[in-house]
Each structure stands twice: as structure tokens, then as C-alpha cells.
Amino acid sequence: MLAIKLAFKNLMGAGLRTWLNVIVLSLAFVLIIFYNGLMDGWNRQARNDTQDWEIGNGQFWHPDYDKFDPYTIEESNEVISDEIQTLIEEDKVTPLLIRQITIYPQGRLMSARLKGVDPNQEIIKLPSADIRNSQNKYAAIIGEGMANATKLKVGDQVLMRWRDKNGTFDAHEIEIVSIFNCNVPQVENGTIYMDIEVVQEMANLHNQATMLVTSRDYENTKLEGWEFKDLNFLLAEFDKIIESKKGGGMVLQSILLLLALLAVFDTQVLSIFRRQKEIGTYMALGLTRTRIVGIFTVEGAAHSILAAIVGAIYGIPLFIYLSKVGIYYGNIAKASGLTIAETLYPYYSVGLIITSIIIVVVSATIVSYLPARKISKMSPTQALKGKIQ
Amino acid sequence: MEIIRIEGMTKRFPVGNGEFTALKNVDLSIAEGEFVGLVGPSGSGKTTLLNIIGSLDTPSDGTATVINQDVSSLSHKQSALLRNIHLGFIFQTYNLLPVYTVYENVEFALLLQNMSATARKKAVMDALDWVGLTDKIKSKPAMLSGGESQRVAIARAMVKKPKIVLADEPTANLDSENSHHILQTMLKLNKELKTTFVFATHDEKVMKYLRRKISLADGKVIADELMQTEKSKQY
Ligand SMILES: Nc1ncnc2c1ncn2[C@@H]1O[C@H](COP(=O)(O)OP(=O)(O)OP(=O)(O)O)[C@@H](O)[C@H]1O
Numbered sequence: 181m182l183a184i185k186l187a188f189k190n191l192m193g194a195g196l197r198t199w200l201n202v203i204v205l206s207l208a209f210v211l212i213i214f215y216n217g218l219m220d221g222w223n224r225q226a227r228n229d230t231q232d233w234e235i236g237n238g239q240f241w242h243p244d245y246d247k248f249d250p251y252t253i254e255e256s257n258e259v260i261s262d263e264i265q266t267l268i269e270e271d272k273v274t275p276l277l278i279r280q281i282t283i284y285p286q287g288r289l290m291s292a293r294l295k296g297v298d299p300n301q302e303i304i305k306l307p308s309a310d311i312r313n314s315q316n317k318y319a320a321i322i323g324e325g326m327a328n329a330t331k332l333k334v335g336d337q338v339l340m341r342w343r344d345k346n347g348t349f350d351a352h353e354i355e356i357v358s359i360f361n362c363n364v365p366q367v368e369n370g371t372i373y374m375d376i377e378v379v380q381e382m383a384n385l386h387n388q389a390t391m392l393v394t395s396r397d398y399e400n401t402k403l404e405g406w407e408f409k410d411l412n413f414l415l416a417e418f419d420k421i422i423e424s425k426k427g428g429g430m431v432l433q434s435i436l437l438l439l440a441l442l443a444v445f446d447t448q449v450l451s452i453f454r455r456q457k458e459i460g461t462y463m464a465l466g467l468t469r470t471r472i473v474g475i476f477t478v479e480g481a482a483h484s485i486l487a488a489i490v491g492a493i494y495g496i497p498l499f500i501y502l503s504k505v506g507i508y509y510g511n512i513a514k515a516s517g518l519t520i521a522e523t524l525y526p527y528y529s530v531g532l533i534i535t536s537i538i539i540v541v542v543s544a545t546i547v548s549y550l551p552a553r554k555i556s557k558m559s560p561t562q563a564l565k566g567k568i569q
Numbered sequence: 570m571e572i573i574r575i576e577g578m579t580k581r582f583p584v585g586n587g588e589f590t591a592l593k594n595v596d597l598s599i600a601e602g603e604f605v606g607l608v609g610p611s612g613s614g615k616t617t618l619l620n621i622i623g624s625l626d627t628p629s630d631g632t633a634t635v636i637n638q639d640v641s642s643l644s645h646k647q648s649a650l651l652r653n654i655h656l657g658f659i660f661q662t663y664n665l666l667p668v669y670t671v672y673e674n675v676e677f678a679l680l681l682q683n684m685s686a687t688a689r690k691k692a693v694m695d696a697l698d699w700v701g702l703t704d705k706i707k708s709k710p711a712m713l714s715g716g717e718s719q720r721v722a723i724a725r726a727m728v729k730k731p732k733i734v735l736a737d738e739p740t741a742n743l744d745s746e747n748s749h750h751i752l753q754t755m756l757k758l759n760k761e762l763k764t765t766f767v768f769a770t771h772d773e774k775v776m777k778y779l780r781r782k783i784s785l786a787d788g789k790v791i792a793d794e795l796m797q798t799e800k801s802k803q804y
């Protein structure tokens with residue numbers, strides 16, 4: 181109590197110097213919370229979008245399917261059992277049949293992935309109903325990114341060549357019936373969506389699928405003959421990206437925090453040097469050295485408390501504003517090739533705020549304690565004379 | 570009753586490669602309630618002796634016993650406790666805490682002791698009353714004159730009613746009017762509270778008030794005389 185009261189009086193007494201330290205420290209605070217809040221917001225949004233567009237509450241894969249190995253795709257098909265058919269009708273899962281194909285936009289050869297999707301599904305956001313609404317049996321939908329890459333527009337026809345399960349080549353014109361906008365790159369990159377029944381017929385794989393996407397409320401993780409891939413598995417790559425982004429941000433945050441801590445440290449060293457007589461007086465008044473070390477440590481650490489308050493004064497309105505209005509990423513989002521919405525809404529969790537406060541307060545306490553330790557080696561008479569170098 | 574006893578005490582300081590002997594084989598006994606001055610030229614060892622009595626420093630040889638405690642045998646904690654409870658210090662430069670008000674400066678000495686808030690408040694106001702500063706309780710030290718600052722320092726030393734007050738050149742920075750005022754206050758407290766006062770001084774104005782004058786020269790006690798001055802008899 182005594183130490184806290186004295187600390188704040190001393191800090192206020194130190195005036196400008198204190199406020200400079202506090203402002204730099206509060207910048208570190210706000211930057212840490214802002215950046216990590218941005219990353220957390222992105223993470224949440226991206227997970228949500230990826231679930232909406234691609235993975236639902238997890239996917240059941242054919243045991244041989246490996247998304248990095250195009251050759252496995254041709255072999256990774258399974259008949260949709262009656263049990264699964266029921267689940268499909270109940271809107272619990274939706275099947276996808278995936279094939280490697282080649283298209284020839286503007287006469288160029290381009291290999292792509294054909295995904296057969298149920299036009300009636302409502303589990304993923306993909307506007308598969310557009311396929312159903314077309315008269316053309318070979319109706320296809322693609323994402324904006326794919327449309328840009330292939331220069332295909334709605335109503336365009338393009339030649340597609342594929343092999344059936346026996347390896348026999350076949351080809352047909354397909355028609356782009358709609359182009360969708362989606363911020364999950366892997367959903368649209370190099371991918372063409374058509375009616376699953378048409379794809380099954382093309383590949384001669386009647387009633388077969390490569391994977392089943394579950395709906396957001398589907399909890400079961402076991403289906404005979406299928407391997408369940410949970411969200412952690414499916415989002416692992418993305419989690420890694422977020423981690424590395426956070427790591428990258430940490431460099432700047434650490435530098436700023438370090439600068440702020442250096443300023444506090446410097447202030448401590450100076451104030452202990454300049455206030456030897458005061459320290460000697462405390463000793464004469466009967467304070468133990470430990471107690472005096474405590475007073476000075478609290479005083480230094482109190483910078484961080486003030487910084488939290490000052491940071492809150494300008495940080496909270498800023499954070500509330502940003503989490504309402506969001507940060508517009510626009511074209512950068514598209515160009516990045518990452519799952520990122522056009523407008524990011526930072527997310528500030530209680531955990532993030534508490535962690536940041538703990539980090540800043542603990543580190544400020546440590547840098548305040550280190551110079552204060554010197555006091556415990558001071559002799560009272562030397563301190564009173566103020567002659568310690 | 571003897572409250573300070575110094576026997577065969579020597580204090581040496583390391584200087585460069587050698588040593589400097591600031592006090593040489595000092596013997597001294599001070600009884601409770603005395604009003605004593607340590608006088609002597611600069612460098613004669615007054616501050617050094619006062620520091621040892623105040624358990625801020627320890628003898629190199631011999632013993633210093635203060636309120637029945639051997640100063641050299643005390644741990645840091647024990648000597649802090651001794652100072653906190655029984656010893657009051659007054660410095661030439663006042664040494665007030667600049668961020669605290671007059672009231673808080675005086676109160677500070679009591680905060681370490683277990684005392685109810687009301688008792689503490691009363692003690693602080695009493696102490697400020699003794700030194701005649703009850704109208705300045707909200708002032709900060711920077712706003713006070715030298716004489717007022719020293720009176721706050723006296724109140725701070727006295728508020729806990731210590732057994733001994735040690736004052737190192739308390740009037741050196743004051744003009745004669747303030748010096749007299751301060752000395753009179755101390756004499757009054759000495760009389761009313763039976764507090765033992767030990768001064769280090771070479772101020773002639775102070776000498777007039779002393780009832781015992783211990784003269785130091787070159788780290789040795791060269792004279793120890795009882796005084797019968799007008800001023801000291803007044804009280
Ligand atoms: N820490 C120290 N290291 C070395 N020498 C010291 C130390 N403290 C005091 N001395 C020396 O001891 C001698 C006595 O010092 P002291 O401060 O006790 O003198 P004093 O009588 O109080 O003088 P003044 O009237 O100038 O205050 C001086 O010569 C001083 O230089």
C-alpha cells in the first residue's frame with residue numbers, strides 16, 4: 181500500500197519523463213493487442229469461411245485420397261451407401277466427386293480439378309443451385325479467381341477433356357453458367373464445379389464420391405469405409421500461416437516493447453542514482469532495504485499500470501471502432517492467395533488482453549527490479565551522502 | 570539511566586589502498602534525557618559517531634550499545650527496526666520526501682508501525698503542533714522555507730516519540746532566528762517527552778543551548794563538559 185501510494189506520487193512528480201515512458205509503453209500495449217486481435221479476427225473469419233465454403237464440420241475422405249497427389253484422385257472413389265444416401269437426404273453430409281481434367285480456354289491447355297457437387301446441397305455455400313437452374317447438362321460454375329485465370333465469362337463454352345475410370349479419354353464443351361465470389365482460394369483455384377451426377381456419368385463412376393462434407397451441426401466422426409478428417413487436420417495449413425504471421429508481428433512488437441522497457445530501465449537507473457539521499461532517508465526512517473527495493477520496483481512497474489490506463493483511453497475506442505467497421509483489405513486480400521475476407525474484423529478476446537497486460541506488467545517489473553536491486557547493497561551512510569557511483 | 574554507551578570504539582574507513590581512522594578509541598556514556606552536543610572542527614568525526622549511534626554504520630573496533638543493543642551485532646532488519654521505533658534523525662539538508670505533503674512526510678514515519686488511523690492522525694497533528702506547523706499540513710516541501718522544512722523534519726523525527734533523536738548540523742542551513750526557534754522546540758520536547766538529543770554541530774548558536782558538550786578533535790574525545798548556560802537553564 182505504502183509502496184503503491186509512494187510510487188504513484190513519485191511518478192506523477194517526475195512529470196514529462198514518466199509520461200514519455202508511459203506513452204511508449206502504452207504504444208507497445210496497443211500494438212500487441214491490435215495486431216494479435218487482427219490475426220485472431222482473421223483466423224476466426226477464415227476458419228468460419230473455410231467451414232462455410234469447404235469443410236463444414238469436417239470431411240469424410242476416401243481412405244486413399246491425398247489432396248497433394250493428383251494420381252490418387254483417380255482411384256479414390258467409393259460407392260455412396262444407403263446409409264450415406266439417408267444422411268444426404270437429411271442434409272447431414274454432401275458428396276463430392278473429384279476428377280483431374282484438362283480444359284482448353286482460348287486454345288490453351290490447362291489442367292484443372294473437376295468437382296461434382298450435388299446441386300441441391302445446402303451444406304456448403306457454393307451456389308450449386310445455379311447448375312440445376314441451367315438447361316445445359318454440361319453446366320459448370322467457377323470462382324472469380326478461376327474466371328480471371330481462364331478469361332472465361334458467364335455463357336462461355338470451353339472444351340473439357342477427361343478420362344473415365346478405365347482411362348478412356350472423352351471430351352465435351354462445358355458452359356460456364358455462373359461465377360461466384362469466394363474468399364477461400366482453395367475452393368476456387370483451378371477448380372470447376374458441375375453436377376455430381378453428370379461427373380459420375382462422365383467418369384463412369386455411378387453413385388460414387390471422393391469425399392463427404394459434413395454440415396456444421398453434424399457431430400458423428402465414424403462412417404464405415406470413410407476416414408474422418410477433423411477441422412484441426414483440415415485447417416492445419418492455415419493455422420500455420422496464422423502462427424507465422426503472428427510470429428512475424430512479434431518481432432515489431434518485441435522491438436517496441438523492448439524500447440519501452442529500455443526507457444523504463446534507464447529511468448530507474450537514473451532515479452536510483454539521483455535519489456540516493458532519499459534512499460538513505462528511508463533507511464534512517466527504519467525501512468528495510470528489501471522494502472526500499474520494493475518501493476522502487478513498484479514505482480518502475482507502475483509505469484506499466486499507467487500505460488495500461490493510457491492505452492485503454494485511446495486503445496479501447498480505436499479497438500471498438502475497428503471491430504465494428506473492420507479493416508478493408510480489398511484487392512490485397514484477393515492477391516494474397518490466402519483465405520482472407522475483403523474486410524477484416526479484428527477480434528479482441530479477454531485472453532488476449534489479459535495476456536498482453538501480464539506480459540507488459542511482468543516485463544516492466546523485471547526491468548524495474550534489476551536496477552533497484554542495487555539498493556540492497558547500499559550502505560545507509562553512503563546513500564545519505566549521495567556519493568555512490 | 571544510560572541509553573548510549575560507547576567503549577573503546579574505533580572507526581576506520583578504507584581509503585585507496587590504506588585506511589583512514591575517523592574515530593580513535595572513543596569512550597562515551599550518555600544518559601536518558603540528555604541534551605548533548607558533539608562539537609569539533611570539520612573532519613573531527615562528529616557525523617561518523619552519530620551514524621554509529623544511529624546504527625547506520627558499525628564500529629571497526631570496540632562496542633557501541635544503543636538502548637541495550639550492540640550495534641555491531643544487529644542484522645539489517647534488526648537495525649532497521651531499532652531506527653524505526655527508537656531513533657529519530659534530523660539532517661542538515663532536512664531530507665523531506667518531495668512528493669509528499671507536510672502531513673504525509675510526518676505520517677510516513679508512523680506508517681511502518683501498527684497504529685490505528687485515528688491514533689496516527691492524532692500523533693501527526695500533535696507533532697505538527699509542537700513545531701507550530703499545523704497551518705501548513707497540505708504544503709509540499711518545495712513550498713516551505715528552510716526553517717519550516719527543518720521543523721517538519723523535527724516533527725517527523727518526533728512523531729513516533731523515539732527514545733533518541735540524532736541531529737547532524739540541524740541549523741547549518743538556517744539563519745539565527747530560525748536556529749533559535751528550532752533549538753527551543755527541541756529543548757521543549759526534550760523536557761516534555763524526556764527524549765535524548767544528540768547533536769553534531771559547530772554552530773555557536775547551538776552551543777548556547779547545550780547542557781553537555783563533547784568536543785572531538787581528530788577522531789578523539791578531547792573534552793566532555795557540563796554547561797550551565799542561560800538558555801539551557803531557562804527550560
Ligand atoms: N566513508 C568514508 N570513507 C572514507 N573516509 C571517510 C568516510 N566517512 C568519513 N570519512 C572521513 O572521516 C573523517 C571524519 O568525518 P566526519 O564526516 O565524521 O566529520 P565531521 O566531524 O562530521 O565533519 P563536518 O563538520 O565537516 O561534517 C573525515 O576526515 C572524513 O573524510
Ligand SMILES: [Mg+2]
Nearest residue numbers: 615616617769
Ligand atoms: Mg559531519
